[in-house]
Amino acid sequence: MANLQDLYNAILNGKLEQAVAVTQEAINEGISPTEIINQYMVKAMEEIGARFEAGKAFVPNLLLAARAMKGSLELLKPLMRDKNTATIGKVVIGTVKGDLHDIGKNLVASMFEGCGFEVINLGVDVSSTKFIEAAKEHHADIICMSALLTTTMMYMEKVVQAVEAEGLRDQVKIMVGGAPVNNAFAQKIGADAYTSNANQAVQVAKQLLAAS
Amino acid sequence: MTNSKERVWNALNHRGGTPVPVDFGATTVTGIHCRIVEQLRKYYGLADKPVRIVDPFQMLGEVDEELQERMGVDLVPLFGRKNMFGIDESEVHEQVTPWGQKVLIAKGIDMTPDAEGDVYIYPEGDRSVSPSAVMPEGYYFINAIERQQPIDEALLSYQDNLEEYALLNESDLAYWKQAAGKAAATGKAVVAGFGGTALGDVAFIPAMGLKHPKGIRSVAEWYMSTLIRPDFVHALFEHQTDLAIRNYEMLWNTVGDQVDVVFTCGTDFGTQDSQFCSEEVFRELWLPYYKRLNDWIHTHTTWKIFKHSCGAVLPLIPAMIDAGFDILNPVQINAKDMDSKVLKEQFGDQLVFWGGGIDTQRVLAFGTKEEVRRQVMEQCEILGKDGGFVFNTVHNIQANVPVENVITMIETLNEIRR
Numbered sequence: 194m195a196n197l198q199d200l201y202n203a204i205l206n207g208k209l210e211q212a213v214a215v216t217q218e219a220i221n222e223g224i225s226p227t228e229i230i231n232q233y234m235v236k237a238m239e240e241i242g243a244r245f246e247a248g249k250a251f252v253p254n255l256l257l258a259a260r261a262m263k264g265s266l267e268l269l270k271p272l273m274r275d276k277n278t279a280t281i282g283k284v285v286i287g288t289v290k291g292d293l294h295d296i297g298k299n300l301v302a303s304m305f306e307g308c309g310f311e312v313i314n315l316g317v318d319v320s321s322t323k324f325i326e327a328a329k330e331h332h333a334d335i336i337c338m339s340a341l342l343t344t345t346m347m348y349m350e351k352v353v354q355a356v357e358a359e360g361l362r363d364q365v366k367i368m369v370g371g372a373p374v375n376n377a378f379a380q381k382i383g384a385d386a387y388t389s390n391a392n393q394a395v396q397v398a399k400q401l402l403a404a405s
Numbered sequence: 406m407t408n409s410k411e412r413v414w415n416a417l418n419h420r421g422g423t424p425v426p427v428d429f430g431a432t433t434v435t436g437i438h439c440r441i442v443e444q445l446r447k448y449y450g451l452a453d454k455p456v457r458i459v460d461p462f463q464m465l466g467e468v469d470e471e472l473q474e475r476m477g478v479d480l481v482p483l484f485g486r487k488n489m490f491g492i493d494e495s496e497v498h499e500q501v502t503p504w505g506q507k508v509l510i511a512k513g514i515d516m517t518p519d520a521e522g523d524v525y526i527y528p529e530g531d532r533s534v535s536p537s538a539v540m541p542e543g544y545y546f547i548n549a550i551e552r553q554q555p556i557d558e559a560l561l562s563y564q565d566n567l568e569e570y571a572l573l574n575e576s577d578l579a580y581w582k583q584a585a586g587k588a589a590a591t592g593k594a595v596v597a598g599f600g601g602t603a604l605g606d607v608a609f610i611p612a613m614g615l616k617h618p619k620g621i622r623s624v625a626e627w628y629m630s631t632l633i634r635p636d637f638v639h640a641l642f643e644h645q646t647d648l649a650i651r652n653y654e655m656l657w658n659t660v661g662d663q664v665d666v667v668f669t670c671g672t673d674f675g676t677q678d679s680q681f682c683s684e685e686v687f688r689e690l691w692l693p694y695y696k697r698l699n700d701w702i703h704t705h706t707t708w709k710i711f712k713h714s715c716g717a718v719l720p721l722i723p724a725m726i727d728a729g730f731d732i733l734n735p736v737q738i739n740a741k742d743m744d745s746k747v748l749k750e751q752f753g754d755q756l757v758f759w760g761g762g763i764d765t766q767r768v769l770a771f772g773t774k775e776e777v778r779r780q781v782m783e784q785c786e787i788l789g790k791d792g793g794f795v796f797n798t799v800h801n802i803q804a805n806v807p808v809e810n811v812i813t814m815i816e817t818l819n820e821i822r823r
Contacts, residue, residue: 207629248679253681257632291543343766344544
């Protein structure tokens with residue numbers, strides 16, 4: 194019988210092969226994807242996120258946990274199609290135009306995914322048009338933008354303005370992050386929230402959606 | 406009246422009483438973007454000429470003798486013959502950047518954008534292979550293109566990641582001898598970037614100078630390797646350090662004390678509010694190799710050792726001191742817990758702080774002149790007490806910084822140093 198506590202540990206400790214093996218075993222035994230995700234995967238990602246925030250885990254640990262989680266999720270995704278498996282919310286995420294840095298952004302995306310959100314990851318160098326097209330197409334609840342550079346973070350304001358001009362501002366929350374970004378900047382450009390790490394991003398996203 | 410070299414050595418030896426020495430352009434992490442160099446030249450009424458790009462990766466412009474004089478610079482660089490892309494720097498040609506600035510850049514680099522507005526760079530300038538770097542439209546510097554091949558754990562060898570490191574030959578040494586002589590003749594202190602000594606620096610991991618890089622070449626894969634492939638990383642660092650010591654022995658015999666400071670490693674251990682590894686991992690994986698090279702340098706040369714690491718590195722500083730580094734740069738004062746008062750108090754007698762003169766993420770880039778002035782005054786007072794401080798901004802001055810703020814910073818420095 195599949196020991197799903199092993200899945201929790203495998204994701205937490207970043208063991209890809211083990212995570213995949215336990216997930217496959219659980220699937221073979223007919224355990225529901227929702228149970229695997231909610232009871233074990235989400236909890237493991239929440240724990241690694243909390244450790245990261247507390248300075249007890251670091252970027253390499255988070256990358257490994259995300260990789261193990263993704264390996265497991267790849268097996269579960271086909272089983273969830275066409276079933277009314279509700280996600281917490283839909284997130285469109287990308288690094289803004291002119292900026293190619295994606296490690297931090299991908300960690301945030303993985304954390305969202307691992308914690309039960311549906312994630313549309315647009316990659317890097319994303320224009321306001323691409324953000325808006327994706328938000329419309331997927332009926333996104335949240336747009337998440339990342340920038341590592343002082344020279345590119347200003348583009349976030351353009352995206353906020355474009356979202357307003359499209360009349361989408363009431364339907365979508367906007368979150369921003371990245372090394373040079375801070376709370377004051379988020380407020381100044383009219384974003385709904387700034388968070389400094391992947392764990393906080395998930396928590397704040399949940400709060401934003403609960404309040405809306 | 407002291408000269409540049411005395412000011413620098415007083416700072417390096419933690420002696421007060423002389424004006425704070427100033428660095429702009431002596432390394433690839435204490436430089437100025439070419440766009441700002443052009444604006445500064447204009448402000449100071451210097452000859453209107455294309456700016457020479459000294460580091461195409463970050464598009465840093467040359468701070469030449471005229472500009473050094475205006476900015477009160479005390480240190481000069483000693484750069485290598487080849488740049489990050491393996492392209493020879495001895496021959497340059499005039500190019501226009503995507504933002505319309507005339508520059509002199511290494512001949513192997515063609516700045517003409519493609520139909521999408523992107524500029525591609527090729528390893529060794531060889532356009533018959535895939536590009537190794539790109540300056541996307543709207544960008545002000547260049548980014549690596551990761552060419553990570555599928556990893557076969559059974560075949561993976563540390564030698565795959567050692568390909569870009571080699572023993573120096575006669576011709577390399579002749580270059581360093583000539584270049585060091587020229588740098589030393591300026592009478593300023595000389596900072597050498599001999600290369601080959603950075604352990605696991607993610608700027609080098611993608612190997613933009615190699616045509617067909619093997620091994621671990623993706624930055625994320627590298628970070629994971631520090632945890633899941635420790636034997637691979639140990640073997641790589643071990644062999645890289647062996648080579649580095651043999652090269653440093655030849656370099657010391659060739660240039661001797663014409664060089665004052667060696668910039669050995671730019672591996673970033675800090676993020677904005679955390680670290681890339683625990684102190685335990687740092688001590689286990691990096692410290693033994695750092696210490697071996699640093700001990701060799703201290704035993705055999707007069708060089709001081711410069712370590713660059715961005716970010717919130719406070720928890721790792723004791724281990725960096727144990728590893729034998731003399732100098733810490735860029736002292737990112739706006740990162741978590743990087744309070745200059747605390748740094749100076751706790752480590753000021755063991756480490757020279759090189760940088761930390763002004764925050765570049767907010768104050769220099771977006772602050773008012775008054776904020777710039779106030780921070781420069783404050784940081785010089787705190788970090789400059791009893792020597793142990795070389796003034797520089799926190800990392801390079803970027804393309805978007807208002808030149809008025811740079812000028813205010815220089816004027817404030819001149820006032821302090823009077």
